[in-house]
Amino acid sequence: MVDAHGRLDADSHLFPIRVYFEDTDAAGIVYYARYLHFLERARTEMMRCLGTPHAQMTADHGVMFAVRRCEIDYLSPARLDDSLEVRTRIVEIRGASLTAEQQVRRGQEPLVRALIRLACITQAGRAARIPPVIGNGLRRLAGDEQ
Numbered sequence: 001m002v003d004a005h006g007r008l009d010a011d012s013h014l015f016p017i018r019v020y021f022e023d024t025d026a027a028g029i030v031y032y033a034r035y036l037h038f039l040e041r042a043r044t045e046m047m048r049c050l051g052t053p054h055a056q057m058t059a060d061h062g063v064m065f066a067v068r069r070c071e072i073d074y075l076s077p078a079r080l081d082d083s084l085e086v087r088t089r090i091v092e093i094r095g096a097s098l099t100a101e102q103q104v105r106r107g108q109e110p111l112v113r114a115l116i117r118l119a120c121i122t123q124a125g126r127a128a129r130i131p132p133v134i135g136n137g138l139r140r141l142a143g144d145e146q
Contacts, residue, residue, distance in 0.1 A: 005045045006086075011141065013046035017084040017104070028080040035072065035112050039102045042086035043116070050137035061131045062122055068097065069117035076111045078104070084111070090142035096120045096127045098138060 006015030023034045043065075047054060058064050078084055085105050092099040097119050104112040120130045130138070 005048050006042065008049050008141065011089055013042065013049055013088045013141065015042035015045050015086045015088070017041070017086060019078050019080055019082045019084065021080060024080050030078040030082075032074060035074075035104060035114075036070070038084070038086055038104055039088075039114055039116065042088050042102065043100060043118075046088050046141070050134075050141060052134050052137060057131075057134060058123065061134070063120050063128045063131065064123070065098075065118040066121050067116060068119040070114060071116075072112060072114040074112055076106075076109065078106060078111050082106050090138050091115075093130070093135060093138055093142060095129050098130065 006013055008014075017038050019030055023030050023037075025031050044054060047057070054064060083106070087103045087105060089101045090098055091101045097117060100116045100118065102112075102114045102116060103110050120128050122128045
């Protein structure tokens with residue numbers, strides 16, 4: 001049985017996705033904007049696997065992550081009922097931001113590649129340093145433990 005939160009694997013988080021009818025257009029092809037939902041879910045579950053779910057991050061540290069920049073390349077379409085996997089890897093961590101490289105794959109075939117810059121912000125929307133406990137977890141995933 002696959003864990004609903006995905007799993008950590010070396011320097012990545014792997015998250016399974018099934019394509020449902022609601023994700024597709026009339027031709028049964030995944031609508032381009034749905035990939036953003038898939039990527040967001042994968043990052044959310046990555047944080048849960050690292051021990052800091054978003055709600056806890058806000059409750060304990062008063063911060064959250066917001067997408068600041070998104071670059072996405074659509075390489076090949078996914079279709080109704082496909083079994084996909086989102087691979088997330090942290091490629092850069094700065095004081096108040098991080099960059100995640102995400103890939104949606106069907107088997108070993110890459111369908112979508114994205115580079116996502118996330119800003120750590122307060123509930124008031126101001127930039128904030130990533131709390132050390134969260135940064136340490138992210139650095140472990142990035143293979144950059146210090």
